[in-house]
Amino acid sequence: MLLDDASAEFHEFFERHYAELARLAHLLTGETDAADDLAADALVALWQQWDRLRQADHPLAYARGVVANMARGRIRSAVRERRRITLFWSRSPEKADGPDTAAVLDVRAALARLPYRKRACVVLRHALDLSEKETAAALGISVGTVKSQTSKGMAELQRLLGAHAAEDLVPGRRNR
Numbered sequence: 001m002l003l004d005d006a007s008a009e010f011h012e013f014f015e016r017h018y019a020e021l022a023r024l025a026h027l028l029t030g031e032t033d034a035a036d037d038l039a040a041d042a043l044v045a046l047w048q049q050w051d052r053l054r055q056a057d058h059p060l061a062y063a064r065g066v067v068a069n070m071a072r073g074r075i076r077s078a079v080r081e082r083r084r085i086t087l088f089w090s091r092s093p094e095k096a097d098g099p100d101t102a103a104v105l106d107v108r109a110a111l112a113r114l115p116y117r118k119r120a121c122v123v124l125r126h127a128l129d130l131s132e133k134e135t136a137a138a139l140g141i142s143v144g145t146v147k148s149q150t151s152k153g154m155a156e157l158q159r160l161l162g163a164h165a166a167e168d169l170v171p172g173r174r175n176r
Helices: 004-028 030-048 059-085 102-113 116-127 132-139 144-162 163-169
Strands: none
Touching: 004 030, 004 059, 004 116, 030 059, 059 116, 059 132, 102 132, 102 144, 116 132, 116 144, 132 144
16 A cells, blocks of 8 residues: 555544543543543554554554553553652542533542552443453453453442442443
């Protein structure tokens, strides 16, 4: 294919998936401003490998994995920084932008308390409605790990939010 065809193909991929990738980054990091940056950085990384990726069976799964890995790196970096400057315990709660309700803020706070892998599995499975197989591909882990981490993550959310509130997060959920 010509370079222009590759550019047009990538542009279409970008337009179709940028918002979802930014949403994934936001749900994983809890940072609205960082979400756009992470999604853009992930897409830059994808563009650099587009000749190879565009021929892959599931470039979106790869893109989700890149976002998840970048989010994990950002989270780790933030934790190290907070520890160094001892602001970890004095951090004030995030202000809500837009139409967030108290329940949504509670869920976000509970998600932020989950370890990264559990949070990623819960977010990909229940917020983005990916199958276990798609979640495994995005995170580079086995389907069994997705099942166990999702189950443990949901149990922890039930503990943090209360059983009724956690069940309301995923009404009628099917395993796919």
